[in-house]
Amino acid sequence: MILEVDNIELNFGTKRILSGIYICAKKGAVTGILGRNGSGKTSLLKIIFGCLTPKYKSVRIDSKVIRKNLFLINKVAYLPQHPLLPKTMKVQTAFTLFEVDWDQFSKTFESFKIYQNPTISELSSGEVKVLETYLILHQNKKIIFLDEPFSFISPLYVEKIKSIIAEQKKDRIILITDHFYKDILEVSDNTYFLTNGHSKLIKGIKDLENEGYTMPNSR
Template sequence: MILEIDNIELSFDNKTILRGVYLSAESGKITGILGRNGSGKTSLLSILFGSLNPKFKSIRIDGKFIKVPLFQRNQIAYLPQHRLLTRNMKVGSCLKLFNIDWNTFLNDFEHFKTFKNQYTSNLSGGELRLLETYLILHSDKSIILLDEPFSNLAPLYVSKIKDIIQTQKIDKIILLTDHLYEEIVSLSDDLYFLKNGCSKLIYNMEDLESEGYLPINYQQK
Protein backbone atom coordinates (compact mmCIF):
# COMPACT_ATOMS: atom_id res chain seq x y z
CA MET A 1 0.00 0.00 0.00
CA ILE A 2 1.22 3.48 -0.91
CA LEU A 3 -0.04 6.63 0.82
CA GLU A 4 0.50 10.02 -0.82
CA ILE A 5 -0.42 13.55 0.20
CA ASP A 6 0.10 16.80 -1.71
CA ASN A 7 -1.60 20.02 -2.87
CA ILE A 8 -1.93 21.15 0.75
CA GLU A 9 -2.74 24.74 1.56
CA LEU A 10 -2.89 25.49 5.27
CA SER A 11 -2.77 28.90 6.95
CA PHE A 12 -3.41 30.24 10.43
CA ASP A 13 -4.03 33.96 11.03
CA ASN A 14 -2.87 34.77 7.49
CA LYS A 15 0.40 32.89 8.09
CA THR A 16 1.07 30.09 5.62
CA ILE A 17 2.05 26.85 7.37
CA LEU A 18 1.99 24.34 4.50
CA ARG A 19 1.80 25.04 0.78
CA GLY A 20 4.12 22.82 -1.22
CA VAL A 21 4.25 19.50 0.60
CA TYR A 22 4.47 16.19 -1.17
CA LEU A 23 4.95 13.05 0.89
CA SER A 24 4.83 9.39 -0.03
CA ALA A 25 4.90 6.49 2.43
CA GLU A 26 4.45 2.79 1.88
CA SER A 27 3.94 -0.46 3.74
CA GLY A 28 7.15 -2.05 4.92
CA LYS A 29 8.94 1.28 5.30
CA ILE A 30 9.34 3.87 8.03
CA THR A 31 8.90 7.43 6.81
CA GLY A 32 10.43 10.14 8.98
CA ILE A 33 9.54 13.83 9.01
CA LEU A 34 11.98 16.43 10.30
CA GLY A 35 11.75 20.19 10.59
CA ARG A 36 12.19 23.01 13.05
CA ASN A 37 9.50 23.97 15.54
CA GLY A 38 6.57 25.54 13.70
CA SER A 39 7.44 23.97 10.36
CA GLY A 40 4.11 22.12 10.21
CA LYS A 41 5.03 18.56 11.18
CA THR A 42 2.14 18.10 13.59
CA SER A 43 -0.25 19.88 11.23
CA LEU A 44 0.72 17.50 8.44
CA LEU A 45 0.04 14.43 10.58
CA SER A 46 -3.28 15.90 11.74
CA ILE A 47 -4.29 16.50 8.12
CA LEU A 48 -3.42 12.91 7.23
CA PHE A 49 -5.44 11.61 10.18
CA GLY A 50 -8.37 13.85 9.33
CA SER A 51 -8.63 15.95 12.50
CA LEU A 52 -7.38 19.12 10.74
CA ASN A 53 -9.02 20.33 7.56
CA PRO A 54 -6.85 22.57 5.36
CA LYS A 55 -8.08 24.77 2.55
CA PHE A 56 -6.83 22.28 -0.03
CA LYS A 57 -5.45 18.76 0.14
CA SER A 58 -5.07 15.62 -1.91
CA ILE A 59 -4.70 12.28 -0.15
CA ARG A 60 -4.36 9.10 -2.21
CA ILE A 61 -3.99 5.42 -1.36
CA ASP A 62 -2.58 3.30 -4.17
CA GLY A 63 -3.36 6.16 -6.54
CA LYS A 64 -7.02 6.44 -5.52
CA PHE A 65 -8.20 9.82 -4.21
CA ILE A 66 -9.61 9.58 -0.68
CA LYS A 67 -12.53 11.92 -0.09
CA VAL A 68 -13.35 11.18 3.56
CA PRO A 69 -10.98 11.57 6.54
CA LEU A 70 -8.85 8.48 7.01
CA PHE A 71 -10.01 7.99 10.58
CA GLN A 72 -13.55 7.52 9.26
CA ARG A 73 -12.26 4.64 7.13
CA ASN A 74 -11.03 2.96 10.32
CA GLN A 75 -7.58 2.29 8.88
CA ILE A 76 -5.38 4.79 10.69
CA ALA A 77 -4.08 5.23 14.26
CA TYR A 78 -2.57 8.47 15.53
CA LEU A 79 -0.34 9.13 18.53
CA PRO A 80 -0.67 12.90 19.09
CA GLN A 81 1.68 15.05 21.13
CA HIS A 82 -0.94 15.55 23.81
CA ARG A 83 -2.22 12.93 26.24
CA LEU A 84 -4.10 10.10 24.51
CA LEU A 85 -5.40 7.96 27.40
CA THR A 86 -7.89 9.28 29.93
CA ARG A 87 -6.74 9.52 33.54
CA ASN A 88 -9.45 7.23 34.92
CA MET A 89 -8.47 4.17 32.87
CA LYS A 90 -6.51 1.32 34.40
CA VAL A 91 -3.36 0.17 32.62
CA GLY A 92 -4.67 -3.37 32.21
CA SER A 93 -7.94 -2.06 30.74
CA CYS A 94 -6.01 -0.01 28.18
CA LEU A 95 -4.26 -3.12 26.91
CA LYS A 96 -7.52 -5.07 26.86
CA LEU A 97 -9.16 -2.30 24.85
CA PHE A 98 -6.49 -2.76 22.17
CA ASN A 99 -6.69 -6.58 22.37
CA ILE A 100 -3.13 -6.84 23.66
CA ASP A 101 -2.15 -9.67 26.01
CA TRP A 102 -0.82 -8.43 29.35
CA ASN A 103 1.99 -11.00 29.54
CA THR A 104 3.09 -10.17 25.99
CA PHE A 105 3.40 -6.54 27.04
CA LEU A 106 5.39 -7.53 30.15
CA ASN A 107 7.85 -9.48 28.00
CA ASP A 108 9.02 -6.14 26.64
CA PHE A 109 8.35 -3.93 29.65
CA GLU A 110 8.63 -5.89 32.91
CA HIS A 111 8.74 -2.59 34.79
CA PHE A 112 4.94 -2.40 34.39
CA LYS A 113 4.20 -5.68 36.24
CA THR A 114 2.83 -3.86 39.30
CA PHE A 115 0.82 -1.36 37.26
CA LYS A 116 -1.97 -3.54 35.86
CA ASN A 117 -4.62 -2.20 38.25
CA GLN A 118 -3.14 1.28 38.49
CA TYR A 119 -4.83 4.23 36.82
CA THR A 120 -2.93 5.95 34.03
CA SER A 121 -2.97 9.09 36.17
CA ASN A 122 -0.43 7.35 38.43
CA LEU A 123 2.08 6.84 35.63
CA SER A 124 4.99 9.18 35.06
CA GLY A 125 5.10 11.16 31.84
CA GLY A 126 7.57 8.73 30.32
CA GLU A 127 5.62 5.64 31.40
CA LEU A 128 2.41 7.06 29.95
CA ARG A 129 4.10 7.89 26.65
CA LEU A 130 5.60 4.41 26.48
CA LEU A 131 2.20 2.79 27.03
CA GLU A 132 0.44 5.03 24.50
CA THR A 133 3.08 4.43 21.85
CA TYR A 134 2.98 0.67 22.40
CA LEU A 135 -0.81 0.62 22.07
CA ILE A 136 -0.85 2.62 18.84
CA LEU A 137 1.91 0.51 17.29
CA HIS A 138 0.04 -2.70 18.12
CA SER A 139 -3.31 -1.48 16.88
CA ASP A 140 -4.93 -3.29 13.97
CA LYS A 141 -4.68 -0.21 11.72
CA SER A 142 -2.67 -0.28 8.51
CA ILE A 143 -1.43 3.33 8.82
CA ILE A 144 0.37 4.51 11.97
CA LEU A 145 1.19 8.15 12.74
CA LEU A 146 3.56 8.89 15.64
CA ASP A 147 4.12 12.45 16.87
CA GLU A 148 6.95 12.64 19.43
CA PRO A 149 6.88 8.93 20.41
CA PHE A 150 10.19 9.21 22.30
CA SER A 151 9.13 12.15 24.47
CA ASN A 152 10.31 11.67 28.10
CA LEU A 153 11.43 8.08 27.46
CA ALA A 154 14.54 6.66 29.10
CA PRO A 155 17.22 5.60 26.56
CA LEU A 156 16.55 1.90 27.21
CA TYR A 157 12.88 2.31 26.36
CA VAL A 158 13.68 4.40 23.29
CA SER A 159 15.72 1.46 22.02
CA LYS A 160 12.90 -1.01 22.72
CA ILE A 161 10.28 1.17 21.03
CA LYS A 162 12.56 1.49 17.99
CA ASP A 163 12.76 -2.30 17.81
CA ILE A 164 8.97 -2.56 17.98
CA ILE A 165 8.60 0.04 15.22
CA GLN A 166 10.93 -2.01 13.02
CA THR A 167 8.87 -5.13 13.68
CA GLN A 168 5.50 -3.46 13.10
CA LYS A 169 6.51 -1.82 9.81
CA ILE A 170 6.40 -5.17 7.98
CA ASP A 171 2.76 -4.81 7.00
CA LYS A 172 2.04 -1.21 8.01
CA ILE A 173 2.75 2.32 6.87
CA ILE A 174 4.53 4.15 9.70
CA LEU A 175 5.12 7.90 9.69
CA LEU A 176 6.83 9.56 12.61
CA THR A 177 8.44 12.76 13.78
CA ASP A 178 10.34 13.62 16.95
CA HIS A 179 12.65 16.31 18.27
CA LEU A 180 15.20 13.52 18.84
CA TYR A 181 16.27 13.75 15.22
CA GLU A 182 19.05 11.19 15.54
CA GLU A 183 16.47 8.52 16.34
CA ILE A 184 14.36 9.55 13.34
CA VAL A 185 17.38 9.52 11.04
CA SER A 186 18.49 6.07 12.19
CA LEU A 187 14.99 4.59 11.92
CA SER A 188 13.74 6.03 8.65
CA ASP A 189 13.79 4.28 5.30
CA ASP A 190 12.60 7.53 3.72
CA LEU A 191 13.12 10.95 5.26
CA TYR A 192 11.42 14.28 4.52
CA PHE A 193 12.37 17.75 5.72
CA LEU A 194 9.78 20.52 6.12
CA LYS A 195 10.83 24.13 5.62
CA ASN A 196 8.94 27.26 4.58
CA GLY A 197 5.79 25.21 4.08
CA CYS A 198 7.44 22.84 1.60
CA SER A 199 8.86 19.34 1.81
CA LYS A 200 12.16 17.98 0.58
CA LEU A 201 13.18 14.34 0.31
CA ILE A 202 16.44 13.84 2.20
CA TYR A 203 18.99 11.46 0.74
CA ASN A 204 21.94 11.95 3.12
CA MET A 205 23.15 13.97 6.07
CA GLU A 206 24.71 16.54 3.77
CA ASP A 207 21.18 17.46 2.65
CA LEU A 208 20.23 18.28 6.25
CA GLU A 209 23.44 20.24 6.70
CA SER A 210 22.73 22.29 3.60
CA GLU A 211 19.27 23.13 4.98
CA GLY A 212 20.89 24.42 8.18
CA TYR A 213 19.21 21.73 10.26
CA LEU A 214 22.45 20.01 11.27
CA PRO A 215 25.85 21.58 11.93
CA ILE A 216 28.42 21.25 9.15
CA ASN A 217 30.51 18.06 9.47
CA TYR A 218 27.86 16.42 11.66
CA GLN A 219 28.59 12.74 12.16
CA GLN A 220 25.83 10.37 13.22
CA LYS A 221 26.63 8.43 16.35
Protein backbone atom coordinates in the same frame (compact mmCIF):
# COMPACT_ATOMS: atom_id res chain seq x y z
CA MET B 1 -0.06 -0.09 -0.30
CA ILE B 2 1.15 3.46 -1.01
CA LEU B 3 -0.07 6.59 0.78
CA GLU B 4 0.55 9.86 -1.07
CA VAL B 5 -0.21 13.36 0.15
CA ASP B 6 0.18 16.58 -1.81
CA ASN B 7 -1.41 19.91 -2.72
CA ILE B 8 -1.81 20.76 0.97
CA GLU B 9 -2.28 24.41 1.83
CA LEU B 10 -2.68 25.47 5.45
CA ASN B 11 -2.78 29.00 6.81
CA PHE B 12 -3.10 30.23 10.39
CA GLY B 13 -4.42 33.73 9.91
CA THR B 14 -2.08 35.46 7.48
CA LYS B 15 0.75 33.01 8.14
CA ARG B 16 1.16 30.19 5.63
CA ILE B 17 2.26 26.98 7.35
CA LEU B 18 2.11 24.39 4.57
CA SER B 19 2.16 24.78 0.80
CA GLY B 20 3.62 22.47 -1.82
CA ILE B 21 3.91 19.45 0.46
CA TYR B 22 4.44 16.03 -1.07
CA ILE B 23 4.81 12.90 1.07
CA CYS B 24 4.95 9.32 -0.20
CA ALA B 25 4.79 6.54 2.40
CA LYS B 26 4.89 2.86 1.46
CA LYS B 27 3.90 -0.40 3.10
CA GLY B 28 6.91 -2.10 4.66
CA ALA B 29 8.70 1.18 5.30
CA VAL B 30 8.94 3.88 7.95
CA THR B 31 8.60 7.42 6.62
CA GLY B 32 10.05 10.11 8.87
CA ILE B 33 9.13 13.79 8.95
CA LEU B 34 11.54 16.36 10.38
CA GLY B 35 11.43 20.13 10.64
CA ARG B 36 11.95 23.06 12.96
CA ASN B 37 9.38 24.04 15.59
CA GLY B 38 6.40 25.55 13.82
CA SER B 39 7.23 23.96 10.47
CA GLY B 40 3.92 22.09 10.43
CA LYS B 41 4.88 18.50 11.28
CA THR B 42 2.01 17.91 13.69
CA SER B 43 -0.42 19.89 11.53
CA LEU B 44 0.50 17.69 8.56
CA LEU B 45 -0.29 14.48 10.46
CA LYS B 46 -3.59 15.95 11.66
CA ILE B 47 -4.52 16.96 8.12
CA ILE B 48 -3.77 13.52 6.72
CA PHE B 49 -5.66 11.85 9.58
CA GLY B 50 -8.58 14.20 9.08
CA CYS B 51 -8.85 16.08 12.37
CA LEU B 52 -7.53 19.37 10.93
CA THR B 53 -9.07 20.95 7.86
CA PRO B 54 -6.70 22.78 5.49
CA LYS B 55 -7.61 25.06 2.60
CA TYR B 56 -6.62 22.32 0.14
CA LYS B 57 -5.42 18.74 0.34
CA SER B 58 -5.08 15.60 -1.73
CA VAL B 59 -4.76 12.20 -0.06
CA ARG B 60 -4.40 9.06 -2.16
CA ILE B 61 -4.06 5.39 -1.32
CA ASP B 62 -2.76 3.27 -4.17
CA SER B 63 -3.43 6.20 -6.54
CA LYS B 64 -7.11 6.40 -5.50
CA VAL B 65 -8.20 9.77 -4.11
CA ILE B 66 -9.61 9.39 -0.60
CA ARG B 67 -12.30 12.00 -0.10
CA LYS B 68 -13.34 10.86 3.36
CA ASN B 69 -11.21 11.69 6.38
CA LEU B 70 -8.87 8.78 7.02
CA PHE B 71 -10.15 8.25 10.55
CA LEU B 72 -13.54 7.43 9.01
CA ILE B 73 -12.25 4.55 6.88
CA ASN B 74 -10.91 2.62 9.88
CA LYS B 75 -7.43 2.01 8.47
CA VAL B 76 -5.38 4.37 10.63
CA ALA B 77 -4.12 4.37 14.23
CA TYR B 78 -2.82 7.74 15.43
CA LEU B 79 -0.57 8.59 18.39
CA PRO B 80 -1.00 12.33 19.04
CA GLN B 81 1.36 14.56 21.01
CA HIS B 82 -1.23 15.17 23.71
CA PRO B 83 -2.14 12.40 26.18
CA LEU B 84 -4.31 9.71 24.63
CA LEU B 85 -5.44 7.76 27.71
CA PRO B 86 -7.66 9.23 30.47
CA LYS B 87 -5.75 9.65 33.75
CA THR B 88 -8.47 7.83 35.68
CA MET B 89 -8.30 4.72 33.48
CA LYS B 90 -6.56 1.64 34.83
CA VAL B 91 -3.61 0.39 32.82
CA GLN B 92 -5.16 -3.05 32.45
CA THR B 93 -8.38 -1.48 31.17
CA ALA B 94 -6.44 0.29 28.43
CA PHE B 95 -4.94 -2.99 27.25
CA THR B 96 -8.37 -4.62 27.29
CA LEU B 97 -9.98 -1.80 25.28
CA PHE B 98 -7.16 -1.75 22.72
CA GLU B 99 -7.17 -5.58 22.60
CA VAL B 100 -3.43 -5.78 23.23
CA ASP B 101 -1.70 -8.56 25.21
CA TRP B 102 -0.51 -7.24 28.58
CA ASP B 103 1.72 -10.28 29.23
CA GLN B 104 3.67 -9.72 26.02
CA PHE B 105 4.05 -6.03 26.83
CA SER B 106 5.32 -6.71 30.36
CA LYS B 107 7.86 -9.19 28.99
CA THR B 108 9.23 -6.51 26.69
CA PHE B 109 9.07 -3.74 29.31
CA GLU B 110 9.70 -5.67 32.53
CA SER B 111 9.75 -2.60 34.77
CA PHE B 112 6.05 -2.08 33.97
CA LYS B 113 4.92 -5.33 35.60
CA ILE B 114 3.99 -3.45 38.78
CA TYR B 115 1.64 -1.15 36.83
CA GLN B 116 -1.09 -3.56 35.73
CA ASN B 117 -3.63 -2.41 38.32
CA PRO B 118 -2.74 1.28 38.93
CA THR B 119 -4.38 4.10 37.01
CA ILE B 120 -2.69 6.09 34.25
CA SER B 121 -2.27 9.02 36.66
CA GLU B 122 0.17 6.97 38.75
CA LEU B 123 2.66 6.68 35.85
CA SER B 124 5.19 9.29 34.79
CA SER B 125 4.66 11.15 31.49
CA GLY B 126 7.41 9.06 29.92
CA GLU B 127 5.85 5.80 31.07
CA VAL B 128 2.47 6.87 29.71
CA LYS B 129 4.10 7.65 26.36
CA VAL B 130 5.62 4.16 26.26
CA LEU B 131 2.22 2.60 26.96
CA GLU B 132 0.42 4.68 24.37
CA THR B 133 3.05 4.11 21.69
CA TYR B 134 3.00 0.36 22.27
CA LEU B 135 -0.80 0.23 22.14
CA ILE B 136 -0.96 2.20 18.88
CA LEU B 137 1.78 0.13 17.24
CA HIS B 138 -0.13 -3.05 18.06
CA GLN B 139 -3.42 -1.96 16.53
CA ASN B 140 -4.66 -3.97 13.58
CA LYS B 141 -4.43 -1.02 11.18
CA LYS B 142 -2.76 -0.65 7.80
CA ILE B 143 -1.45 2.85 8.55
CA ILE B 144 0.20 4.09 11.76
CA PHE B 145 0.89 7.76 12.61
CA LEU B 146 3.31 8.47 15.47
CA ASP B 147 3.72 12.08 16.61
CA GLU B 148 6.78 12.43 18.87
CA PRO B 149 6.87 8.86 20.26
CA PHE B 150 10.43 9.33 21.60
CA SER B 151 9.79 12.49 23.62
CA PHE B 152 10.02 12.25 27.45
CA ILE B 153 11.11 8.60 27.49
CA SER B 154 14.42 7.06 28.56
CA PRO B 155 17.01 5.95 25.96
CA LEU B 156 16.48 2.29 26.94
CA TYR B 157 12.78 2.52 26.12
CA VAL B 158 13.55 4.40 22.91
CA GLU B 159 15.67 1.52 21.65
CA LYS B 160 12.94 -1.00 22.46
CA ILE B 161 10.32 1.08 20.70
CA LYS B 162 12.55 1.43 17.64
CA SER B 163 12.85 -2.36 17.54
CA ILE B 164 9.06 -2.70 17.73
CA ILE B 165 8.65 -0.16 14.93
CA ALA B 166 11.08 -2.13 12.76
CA GLU B 167 9.05 -5.28 13.38
CA GLN B 168 5.62 -3.70 12.91
CA LYS B 169 6.46 -1.94 9.64
CA LYS B 170 6.59 -5.21 7.71
CA ASP B 171 2.94 -5.21 6.70
CA ARG B 172 1.91 -1.58 7.20
CA ILE B 173 2.75 2.06 6.56
CA ILE B 174 4.32 3.97 9.46
CA LEU B 175 4.58 7.76 9.39
CA ILE B 176 6.62 9.26 12.25
CA THR B 177 7.85 12.63 13.45
CA ASP B 178 9.94 13.72 16.43
CA HIS B 179 12.46 16.35 17.55
CA PHE B 180 15.11 13.67 18.08
CA TYR B 181 16.35 13.67 14.50
CA LYS B 182 18.99 10.99 15.02
CA ASP B 183 16.33 8.53 16.20
CA ILE B 184 14.11 9.44 13.24
CA LEU B 185 16.96 8.99 10.76
CA GLU B 186 17.88 5.66 12.33
CA VAL B 187 14.38 4.17 12.28
CA SER B 188 13.18 5.64 8.96
CA ASP B 189 13.59 4.20 5.49
CA ASN B 190 12.72 7.57 3.93
CA THR B 191 12.77 10.99 5.57
CA TYR B 192 11.22 14.31 4.57
CA PHE B 193 12.28 17.71 5.87
CA LEU B 194 9.67 20.47 6.14
CA THR B 195 10.90 23.99 5.51
CA ASN B 196 9.14 27.17 4.39
CA GLY B 197 5.93 25.20 3.92
CA HIS B 198 7.53 22.71 1.52
CA SER B 199 8.87 19.17 1.85
CA LYS B 200 12.27 17.87 0.81
CA LEU B 201 13.36 14.25 0.67
CA ILE B 202 16.66 13.95 2.55
CA LYS B 203 19.25 11.19 2.79
CA GLY B 204 20.93 11.85 6.11
CA ILE B 205 22.52 14.24 8.58
CA LYS B 206 24.57 15.94 5.87
CA ASP B 207 21.38 17.08 4.14
CA LEU B 208 20.05 18.38 7.47
CA GLU B 209 23.28 20.28 8.04
CA ASN B 210 22.89 21.86 4.61
CA GLU B 211 19.46 23.05 5.75
CA GLY B 212 20.99 24.49 8.93
CA TYR B 213 18.78 22.23 11.03
CA THR B 214 20.91 19.94 13.15
CA MET B 215 21.46 20.70 16.79
CA PRO B 216 23.00 18.81 19.72
CA ASN B 217 20.89 15.76 20.49
CA SER B 218 20.05 15.38 24.17
CA ARG B 219 20.43 11.60 24.13
